[in-house]
Amino acid sequence: MEDSGGGGGVAVESAAVDISKQEVNASNAEEAGQVVTPWEVAGKDGGKIDYDKLIVQFGCQKLDQALIDRVERLTGKPAHPFLRRGVFFAHREFDKILDAYEKGEKFYLYTGRGPSSDALHLGHLVPFMFTKYLQDAFKVPLVIQLTDDEKCMWKDITVERSQHLARENAKDIIACGFDISRTFIFSDFDYVGGEFYKNMVRIAKCVTLNQVRGIFGFVGEDHIGKVSFPPVQAAPSFPTSFPHLFGQRKDVRCLIPCAIDQDPYFRMTRDAAPRIGFLKPALIESLFFPALQGDSGKMSASDTSTAIYVTDTPKEIKTKINRYAFSGGGDTMEKHRKYGANLEVDIPVKYLSFFLDDDAELEEIKKEYGAGRMLTGEVKQRLIEVLTAIVERHRKARAGVTEEMVNAFMAVRPLPNMYG
């Protein structure tokens, strides 16, 4: 899974015959004025991403309140704030997963990460925090793919460096609190082979060069490693890629929580699925976590001033938020008191919407700040407290992750009570 780099087009999921007309869809994307691929996220004229338009462009569905209510009913737990507040806002056949779950059928979760730097930022944690909630709420097994091969191929780093990053990132992921009795973490360099490789080949046979050029925007100057990669990210969507978990069962459903920029991979995967005898994986897709400087796409892992890292000290968090977090407050105290804050563009409020658990407090802040009765400094102060607590909790948890624990999570092994 990628989060920066070269360009590409987008396309509506479709029958195999339609997907070969990706150039047309790519043009549609240009007309829509925004480009979202695994390597590029850009709103129209450098502005905000229009997520409603993206749903139409991509052909996925909006995750509505009825579905959220159903999740609460089926799991007997309150929905995660990321669900209640529309952070995970779109889906593909998530309703079918719930239908199956209701009938007592099993499914598994699949998410992943492209290990690109030693430290993760808060945006990187979003899918993992949400996946942990799903795992706990539905009591299902989870596979987490670390695409060290992809990072080695897209970035100018060696196999060894990429493997090192994968292992370091695994520690951060484990620190999110996943249940070792239901979680298998693997790196591609370790795990590609056997049944997984066979599924890669089966998938690759279903996708033409023209199609990947349309879906991912590959060009003739790209190396063939890039062209070879999509089946690697697709393969974990199919249960037989994990014989130690699912044996030869082809009928176990897969649900993929991810940021919506990964959708192109799984449109391709869903097109291939029925042709090779698998169920289409379902998706539940999130917004991008905004940069401190404002809400025009995803954060950069390379510019440390754009994000709060899980390695930041309390002092760094305080400084970054006070200095960089884009404020929607009035230019002057007088104007602020008179007109209130513009919550649509205010980063402290957006960050609190992700990470402040208490719905009532969040509403209160929005009301008071929006009315100009609360000041930016006060909101930032609350955000600093919330994020410092999260980062500190993560820091402590990560410090407790030993090499042995990493080995244990990454061991190819059955998970005896994975649905228990």
Place this chain on the structure above:
Amino acid sequence: MEDSGGGGGVAVESAAVDISKQEVNASNAEEAGQVVTPWEVAGKDGGKIDYDKLIVQFGCQKLDQALIDRVERLTGKPAHPFLRRGVFFAHREFDKILDAYEKGEKFYLYTGRGPSSDALHLGHLVPFMFTKYLQDAFKVPLVIQLTDDEKCMWKDITVERSQHLARENAKDIIACGFDISRTFIFSDFDYVGGEFYKNMVRIAKCVTLNQVRGIFGFVGEDHIGKVSFPPVQAAPSFPTSFPHLFGQRKDVRCLIPCAIDQDPYFRMTRDAAPRIGFLKPALIESLFFPALQGDSGKMSASDTSTAIYVTDTPKEIKTKINRYAFSGGGDTMEKHRKYGANLEVDIPVKYLSFFLDDDAELEEIKKEYGAGRMLTGEVKQRLIEVLTAIVERHRKARAGVTEEMVNAFMAVRPLPNMYG
């Protein structure tokens, strides 16, 4: 390794910057009037392959008498008939292999096969018979790749069918007499992964989409499995792909005996090698074994009347040779006695040149037949004897190959005395 299918261009081995101009080289190939790729072998205007021109087109070297003499001197054994008679006629840096061997440095052999049908024909045996000679003469380890993934991707067959064919073909290969203490046979579906996969990724990073389109003739409608495959065939050229044999040693030389249609894969591999810290693999390359109907390229595995199969009965061999083997003899007895046979086009003589061990007898037949004193029927009779003996020997040897022996050859294991 392939032996039939779609088209493609050819190119001279070159620096990375030059190989991206493959279209130019492909045009050169068209000018030369013949096309030789792993999937297509066609002489000018459907005629014979001009091998001297092919050497120039591909940029490899002619294997001359001085080199053959040197092989005899270094191994203390007479050169194999395939060497003496120019069946293996071209090479890349085979001289460097001999230099290294002379200095006491180690090398290993790598050859392979794309399992496409249950039965092998005699042309399929040629590289294996020669590889066995090389293994015995130089006392070196050998890796044999069965590209079941490639066959699954190029042909419309399932993973399981392709794996089955690989295993059946392994029995024929083992029946050629390879030394189990020095031979590792592997199928890609079994073995891809780990260090092998890492080398695939390293190679893939060195080759652009434009380059493989130029080298192999891939087009937009081809599926991406084809585009992904060249690094799979390239990886065994590098010793670290076999950690159970060579550990982490990057300096072990590789010699690849193969038919010259496989040259495009290894031009690509040789271009990549120095960029990822490996020695370029050396090649020793053969002519194509002619079809019974005449010498205009390779045989077809799908038309059983074009070839002698290792499963043919003595009666079938006799019938096929008498009925189909193209004769260069005179149209009438009178003309034959007067003008003699045209040995240039005569298939019985060509087949004897491959498989009749006795140089003196072969020369005698050529002399007498060429002068019209020997008749086609007599030459065919001798060929029937020779091939029946070879096929019977193979049949018996193959019948003795058990599933346990296949498992033993294909076990991922050290070869303790591989240079002993």
